[in-house]
């Protein structure tokens with residue numbers, strides 16, 4: 277051990293002692309507070325009858341305050357305990373311009389102060405000064421603070437791996453060693469759900485995480501580029517930066533399914549923040565449509581495309597996913613506004629209200645949803661008649677006006693408008709719906725969009741930041757709905773190559789058309805898979821811009837078998853092979869749910885799980901699922917069975933295969949019986 281390392285070990289011990297002391301002090305404070313709280317409650321209980329209303333309110337408030345301080349103390353203790361395990365992961369010695377002395381800045385998941393000397397011992401990775409750790413190597417550096425930019429120089433940079441309070445290794449960054457720590461992190465097994473990456477955030481990722489200006493941030497990144505990780509770290513950053521006004525409960529994640537939501541649920545708590553509220557797109561749809569219209573789910577739509585892709589069905593999906601379709605809906609609404617409020621002049625007693633007056637009033641409320649204007653127009657008509665006749669109106673006359681105005685509108689039911697829209701387009705066959713059956717998924721959000729424009733929307737004003745993952749799977753109409761429901765800032769991320777439904781995929785460019793104020797960032801470096809796996813997946817969806825991180829492993833294997841039975845037997849063999857060197861997580865990813873069920877049937881056993889669209893939690897072990905449901909997840913090893921020419925032959929199939937292969941971190945095996953798919957030729 278060299279002198280530097282010795283010094284660092286001693287410093288670590290010093291910090292750990294300080295942390296232990298702070299934890300003990302915190303414990304004492306919590307104990308004292310809860311004793312006081314108990315006493316106060318006891319006093320209140322015993323003297324309740326003698327206290328007046330004002331005393332009771334005051335006592336209540338004081339108890340609440342004490343409970344709140346107690347909770348804060350518990351939170352602080354949790355953070356200190358976490359720091360005691362791993363106090364920091366980085367250090368920069370920074371000398372501001374004009375000062376000759378560089379001060380060490382240790383960086384960790386939370387901050388820790390020397391209270392007596394008012395000196396930061398550990399800086400939160402989100403603190404302004406910590407940004408230099410991610411943005412600069414040795415030499416000139418700067419960071420932005422709310423009161424201006426501070427320039428200076430970094431004289432030293434170190435990285436540490438401290439686990440369970442022990443220094444496992446440290447690295448001196450006199451060259452760019454950042455990559456070395458990153459390599460070690462990436463070479464590890466994924467023994468858990470998604471993890472935080474604070475110690476190895478890369479420069480381009482840091483820029484996205486710390487962006488404070490974009491009203492809508494769109495992140496298009498190749499498979500494994502860290503989009504989801506970055507988005508979650510971005511939320512953690514914003515929660516820190518705006519802690520006075522933004523809390524975890526003010527953020528909403530729109531997630532593709534419950535398994536994914538569970539898979540990512542660790543990251544924020546690992547960073548010391550609370551769990552984020554989450555909502556599926558279909559839950560949102562059910563919220564907005566109510567019980568009235570049962571509908572097909574996205575998973576069912578994709579399953580139908582994988583099994584029986586009828587051309588007319590594909591056509592309906594494709595049409596409703598286009599940007600032009602949104603434009604046509606908007607034009608139709610204009611048409612409704614201009615032509616559907618009609619009839620004749622209205623006679624009220626001796627007064628006649630001309631049609632032109634009625635229509636002018638109707639249009640005057642262009643900011644009010646169409647079906648919400650009637651009461652306003654009726655009130656204007658009553659005032660008009662009152663002024664014209666110079667007398668008060670009778671109850672009957674008022675009622676006549678109230679009833680006559682809505683009748684002047686062509687329909688009053690959203691579904692009638694939606695059907696009429698297709699007639700207006702001259703394409704009635706593009707809407708297939710029989711009352712009593714389910715709406716096609718492609719109709720769900722257009723109908724919701726119309727409903728919002730016609731009736732207004734429920735308020736989601738409490739949401740201050742919206743996070744949308746898997747952006748490629750949502751159509752322009754869905755974004756238009758999100759835009760109307762959520763006026764807050766948004767982070768939208770995804771990868772157009774990973775669409776599960778190529779007929780309704782959105783690229784960053786499409787989303788930009790719906791949100792012209794969006795800032796688009798593209799990420800090409802891929803961290804998840806070995807170079808060999810990335811190169812293999814590239815054959816399915818070539819992207820010349822992708823930059824795989826230089827990490828090597830075995831080449832993917834495509835194994836052919838004589839029959840389906842032999843193939844299943846081989847899969848069983850793979851599960852039981854070499855337990856000592858077995859990877860910790862294994863995903864067996866099929867094209868359809870039926871196939872996944874078949875594999876599950878053959879491989880059943882302890883630690884083997886089937887993930888379906890109904891699953892709610894991510895399971896560790898051997899996970900058998902479909903490509904659609906595996907999207908966003910990753911495994912040490914992936915097996916993709918049934919890659920035969922008969923099973924993988926359409927464009928949708930190819931996408932599924934791409935998604936399945938890109939879930940693998942270290943090993944990838946594909947199996948087939950009979951001829952292999954042409955997508956894997958050569």
Ligand SMILES: Nc1ncnc2c1ncn2[C@@H]1O[C@H](COP(=O)(O)OP(=O)(O)OP(=O)(O)O)[C@@H](O)[C@H]1O
Pocket residue numbers: 458461462471473476477478481497498499500501502503504505506770771774803804907908909910938
């Ligand atoms: N800077 C980093 N340091 C360490 N690991 C990283 C870094 N960036 C990404 N990773 C790792 O790369 C893997 C992929 O990250 P993530 O799942 O966030 O990517 P993604 O772009 O959302 O992937 P996909 O779209 O393919 O689902 C994860 O294991 C993540 O921890």
